[in-house]
Amino acid sequence: MSxxxxxxxxxxxxxxxxxxxxxxxxxxxxxxxxxGPNGAGKTTVFNLLTGVYKPTSGQILFDGKSLLKMTPTQITQLGIARTFQNIRLFKKMSVIDNVKVGLHHSQNYSLLSSILHLPSYFKGEEAMQEMAMSLLRVFDLEKYADVKAGNLPYGKQRKLEIARALATAPKLLLLDEPAAGMNPIETEELMETIKIVREKFSIAILLIEHDMKLVMGICEKIAVLNFGTVLAFGTPDEIKNNPDVVAAYLGNEE
Known part of the structure; x- marks a missing residue:
């Protein structure tokens, strides 16, 4: 089953x-x-998959379940997480607290325990602290744990956003133009980060990206959107040699 x-x-x-x-x-x-070109519908697809938009036609199945009547929160709980083209961190919060936001779903202490600071609350908070630090180590961000997220360099903010998304324990990670605004060195680091995430967490990743070196370097298959429809689907070699794709999109890339 898909x-x-x-x-x-x-x-x-x-x-x-x-x-x-x-x-x-x-x-x-x-x-x-x-x-696909700007305006091809790529981010709209992500918004459909995550419940931000409701489709006017068609079906979405995730792990055998229909997503059509689910809220974005329910879809996240089912196992889909995403990042955004424009970084959406809590910039005045610390790096580790940003990750812990994504971990709250995994804690089962009650509101009363939280208010009264009962032992179950402290046990849950300690577990979250450990899990958050473990995630930060994957991205080599543990030394920035107490730094405000907004004070991180741009490339590290991108990594933090991915770490926070992974804190929700997703089965599918949607990355919306993660290399946007990055310099070539940061993009190379991002490519390695995505490979590490895939290997360490064994999750599916769907990537929107304009950096063709990154896309062709890490993706197994690529779907090309043009005017909201799938123009082509195949391996990186098949896509870059497809004349329709070259004419509509790749021919305009540097």
């Missing part, structure tokens, strides 16, 4: 079909890319 399956997915805003007949399928542990 981990994620979209069938005939579409959404219309007024008279504009932002996504139309989007068909897509991926299994556990796979790393796929979603590319």
């Amino acid at each position: 981990l994620l399956k979209a069938e005939g997915l579409g959404i219309q805003f007024g008279g504009l079909k932002a996504v139309d007949e989007f068909n897509f399928e991926m299994d556990k542990d796979q790393l796929y890319g979603l590319i």
Whole structure:
């Protein structure tokens, strides 16, 4: 059974079909890319998958369950996490507290325990602290644990956002242009980070990205969107040699 399956997915805003007949399928542990020109509908697809938008047509199945009637919170709890093109950290909070925000779903102490500071509260907080530090070590961020997130260099903020997403224990991680705004060195580090995440956490990753070196370097398969529809789907070699893709998109890339 596929981990994620979209069938005939579409959404219309007024008279504009932002996504139309989007068909897509991926299994556990796979790393796929979603590319296309600006305005092709890539982020709209992410918003559909995470419940931010409700489709006007089609179906989304995740781990065999329909997502159509679920809220974004329910979808997160089911196992889909995402990052955003524009970093959305709690910048005045510490690095470790940003990660702990994603871990609160895993704690089972009651509100009363929290208010009264009962032993179960302290036990839960200690467990979260340990889990958060463990995640920070994966990204070599543990030495910044008490630094305000907004004071981190840009590339490290990107890493922190991925760490926070992983704190929700997802089965599928959606990365929305993680290399946006990065210099070449930061992009190389990001590529290695994504490889480490995949190997260490054994999760599926769906990536939106304009940096073709990154996409072609780490993705197993790539779907190309153009005007809201899938223009092509295949391996990196198949995509970069597809004349329709070259004409619509890659031919405009440096």
